[in-house]
């Protein structure tokens with residue numbers, strides 16, 4: 001059987017592309033529901049790239065990349081291919097269509113000089129084979145209403161925000177947080193409008209429209225409330241989109257606000273950093289129930305550029321013996337770093353440790369410890385103590401964090 005044709009999707013085909021994405025996620029979105037997303041795909045500032053495989057007139061495979069950047073330790077921003085909208089029609093699965101789309105997307109990203117591709121996976125078993133490793137582990141919290149805080153913060157700090165105010169002020173708050181949080185991306189103007197202004201009913205999943213509140217210039221959150229009643233008593237759920245704050249007082253004030261809203265009993269907060277201050281803000285932490293969130297995965301496309309872009313905690317030199325079955329990033333790399341500078345280059349020296357490229361992506365932002373990878377037999381130490389030395393080298397003050405999905 002001949003291979004189905006794969007092509008780069010031009011903007012005039014984005015509606016057919018979006019319909020295909022929606023179908024492959026088993027969603028029945030109307031063209032009206034898809035309109036805000038289409039505006040985002042067509043936004044010149046977004047520079048979206050899409051690929052599709054066709055069978056006759058029908059798109060049977062879709063794959064997209066948002067042109068983004070990601071913060072790295074030290075505060076620099078690195079170009080990043082944000083892989084999204086991956087799907088293959090039910091009747092065409094397990095014939096290698098995703099594999100072909102993935103190769104096309106990663107080739108394009110590498111040619112454009114993006115040293116890393118990142119994605120959220122729908123199912124965790126899919127992307128390791130393409131060299132993606134967990135780079136930003138995160139937590140979800142389910143929180144009881146009325147949880148007690150150690151130190152009460154002035155509740156009047158939290159103010160309602162209009163979408164216009166939020167559009168004007170919140171991007172700068174997110175950007176300031178990225179200076180000390182590796183792993184975070186930002187949004188284009190149209191993306192912010194989809195986050196703050198546009199709100200079709202299909203995005204609400206039975207909950208209210210968004211409520212926007214902020215500590216002006218210092219922090220923000222938006223949430224929906226899912227109204228519910230049990231035994232004639234209110235049992236609503238506050239569904240937080242993201243809580244982002246520059247300073248500890250603003251963060252505490254926002255948590256205090258969202259965890260004591262009348263007519264609710266529960267707060268759900270997704271995609272929190274593993275060092276979220278919330279458990280330390282409260283006296284009764286067992287009323288916070290953390291579970292593992294869907295992590296952000298990374299695929300290194302240029303090991304030297306990715307490791308040269310970030311800052312290091314101590315001075316050391318390690319040789320990493322990397323295997324990469326899919327692309328050209330395998331081989332021995334010398335990582336020669338100090339708080340003052342870094343040089344990552346290919347070397348003929350023997351490796352202090354050996355690991356696959358997906359495990360190297362897990363270590364890149366300090367999100368997963370090399371010692372843990374060694375203990376799981378995903379990294380082999382040739383020089384005793386090399387894994388712990390790598391951990392000391394890549395250590396960061398704050399854990400990596402990506403506050404939103406894409």
Ligand SMILES: CC(=O)SCCNC(=O)CCNC(=O)[C@H](O)C(C)(C)COP(=O)(O)OP(=O)(O)OC[C@H]1O[C@@H](n2cnc3c(N)ncnc32)[C@H](O)[C@@H]1OP(=O)(O)O
Nearest residue numbers: 084085086087088093094095096097098099119122123125
């Ligand atoms: C970043 C994102 O957008 S995540 C969203 C991903 N999309 C979805 O989950 C929507 C529903 N699922 C789908 O559309 C499809 O099943 C996809 C896109 C996940 C996979 O597409 P396919 O064309 O079937 O994948 P393809 O045939 O290229 O499979 C490649 C390999 O991955 C494996 N694989 C594919 N899907 C899965 C899965 N869900 N779990 C485990 N392994 C998988 C295949 O078995 C195959 O393995 P092999 O190379 O050892 O034979």
